[in-house]
């Protein structure tokens with residue numbers, strides 16, 4: 350077991366840390382003439398602008414200028430909502446010529462400020478491009494506009510007994526183009542892998558307006574460099590994703606879940622090994638919730654899945670989902686697992702519950718998926734989605750709490766809660782630090798780069814799934830070498846030499 354002091358090493362203290370606010374002297378603001386030009390491309394209803402020729406009320410622009418957490422505030426005076434790839438291409442061509450910065454925006458559920466303008470860039474919202482182009486129920490290949498909402502796509506393919514290969518709490522608002530641009534992970538990654546594997550093709554408008562049509566539906570295609578991979582997780586810095594071809598798996602015949610209370614964190618790792626061994630191929634999710642996050646969920650009306658007596662002094666919880674082909678077979682495996690866990694000489698769990706109906710199945714998932722919204726109700730969250738070795742999850746959370754205590758910043762006057770939950774099966778911890786009365790520079794200064802340092806020390810990643818955006822630009826070097834960053838810059842230069850595409854994001 351690693352101790353907290355292991356995280357505080359002088360070597361990382363000396364690393365460069367600066368939060369630079371980028372200035373875009375190379376870019377022009379949008380003016381009346383630009384709006385007149387956009388009016389020749391788009392219908393009047395597709396242009397929102399506070400400039401006098403359109404005079405959209407500021408309240409109508411406001412939602413495009415603030416992120417889901419209320420942490421990032423943009424200054425865009427104009428938002429364009431194209432309906433076709435051709436329109437996107439014409440807009441981008443014009444912006445390149447006029448050197449106007451463009452921020453692609455999907456469902457605006459991103460958690461790192463990637464979809465919010467930094468200066469006066471124009472927001473290009475994909476929300477009006479929301480048609481399914483084709484679905485092949487035999488191969489499971491779905492081709493859709495980038496602005497389709499993830500949940501709508503799930504509903505579209507459900508009657509064909511297929512599911513989307515990704516699922517996340519933001520499914521009702523996030524768009525498939527946003528998912529791809531952030532390389533979203535979510536709750537099904539353990540089973541179906543990342544979008545780098547399930548995305549078969551993309552249609553992208555490049556920063557000079559060229560349409561790159563790589564909307565392949567082929568499972569196998571080894572014809573040279575796989576350019577689409579650059580846009581998966583590209584966070585809108587290399588081009589605008591307008592169309593997506595994605596492989597959707599057949600819906601599992603049987604899904605079940607269990608919720609387990611563990612006496613201590615040290616049991617999570619052996620439990621993961623036991624569960625993997627006993628459930629084998631039917632295990633489809635293994636999610637972690639610490640006690641602070643569980644109690645917070647209960648306070649905000651999630652659960653309770655177990656009685657207070659059953660939970661006792663359990664330190665943490667695990668949700669296991671199975672997806673298989675035969676309900677009786679899967680239930681037998683789950684029952685055997687629970688029985689062996691509860692009757693072991695030194696049980697790894699205090700207690701557990703197995704869902705007995707679709708309603709119970711959903712309420713077990715609701716507890717895990719609802720945490721993000723609860724965090725939001727608690728105050729203003731500093732959210733860190735890190736990859737660290739599973740054995741270090743709790744140490745990282747404890748180290749951050751200790752740090753805030755030692756600085757006199759822990760309590761209702763400053764940071765009221767530090768908690769962890771996440772995708773244990775993927776090595777991804779969601780560290781959430783709640784500022785009860787709002788974001789304050791001294792709180793951020795106490796948290797960053799401290800958290801990035803302890804992640805780097807564990808050879809982890811400062812972003813497991815939410816991306817870099819504007820939040821972690823200056824922390825990129827904690828997870829990427831100077832050479833990697835240099836080559837990332839070269840790639841950006843090749844695609845976007847004018848630096849108009851989501852400027853100030855991802856790259857330091």
Ligand code: FAD
Nearest residue numbers: 455456457458459463518524526527528533534535585590
């Ligand atoms: P936006 O927030 O609009 O944009 C995100 C980034 O992608 C920005 O940089 C933007 O410029 C760029 N972008 C968007 N669309 C395009 C496009 N068409 N072309 C080029 N660039 C584009 N994330 C996870 O990975 N896993 C989770 O489990 C998860 N759960 C969440 C739960 C909640 C309740 C919330 C609020 C967020 C969650 N997120 C999660 C984060 C977020 O939902 C994902 O990052 C999601 O993929 C963002 O999609 P979006 O359409 O909202 O994109």
Ligand code: MLT
Nearest residue numbers: 518720721732734771779
């Ligand atoms: C999750 O796994 O719940 C999401 O990534 C969102 C979050 O970090 O809260």
Ligand code: ZN
Nearest residue numbers: 535772779814
């Ligand atoms: Zn997540």
